[in-house]
Amino acid sequence: MSDPAITLYRLQACPFCERVVRKLHEYDLQYRSRFVEPMHSDRDIVKRQSGVRTVPVIVDENTGVTMAESANIVEYLDATYGEHGVDAAAADATVAGEGS
């Protein structure tokens, strides 16, 4: 299995997470899902990654971005991978360059 550049920390059935998933699908982005605990206090992995215990959190190795809050993430994905995404071309190049 390939190792996707994008990791999504998510909670099963969390609408904010599904919002991000819809956007990832829209831009046909490969991503890895990591499901965490319903209890905030048990989400140390998310805290270590992003500084907060809320999900969704996205980690994008294409750009080095780690981000929380679904509205911010959607905005980021639009800006990065959308039609007018400034970084889309650069990100594609990164993906193509295996092992970078």
Next chain:
Amino acid sequence: MDLGFDVVDLEEPAHPEEGDTAPDFTRPLVNDEYWEDVALSELTDDGPVALVFHPMDGAFPATYIWNELRDRDIDAYDVTVVGLSISSPYGHKTLIEERDLEDRDVRFFSDPANGVAAEYGIVNDLDGMTGISEPRPATFVIDEERTVEYAWAADQWPDFPDYDEFEAAVERVSE
């Protein structure tokens, strides 16, 4: 086990034997913090794997098996130790906590539809639990090429792994 009466014999298992290639599969793999889809072949790419099929989390055999393997420090060998049952990822989180495996290098595949057991020829249909089947207890040691180095599956119900044999096989591949 010597109980003074006959326990239930299971049909002859048809699992992969030593020298066979272990069937690959992808399932959610649960650690103490999260779960994500992982393929067996991803694990074997990193080194040998000890794969333990066990009854559903909460059943006493699951408890006994993981207490024993924990107490033997099976994860201290240079192998990846993974369990597999039909329990949900939430069930596995509880198992990890209750069996005191949080700081251990042990993770659990979740396979509620029991498809992996079907691939491995070790399905155990549970009498009195209509619609539920699970893997029969089984242990495999699998090398980096995904070749089976050691295989054992229960031929009675209930039955428990031969821990000494299993640990010896784990020790052999980790050398």
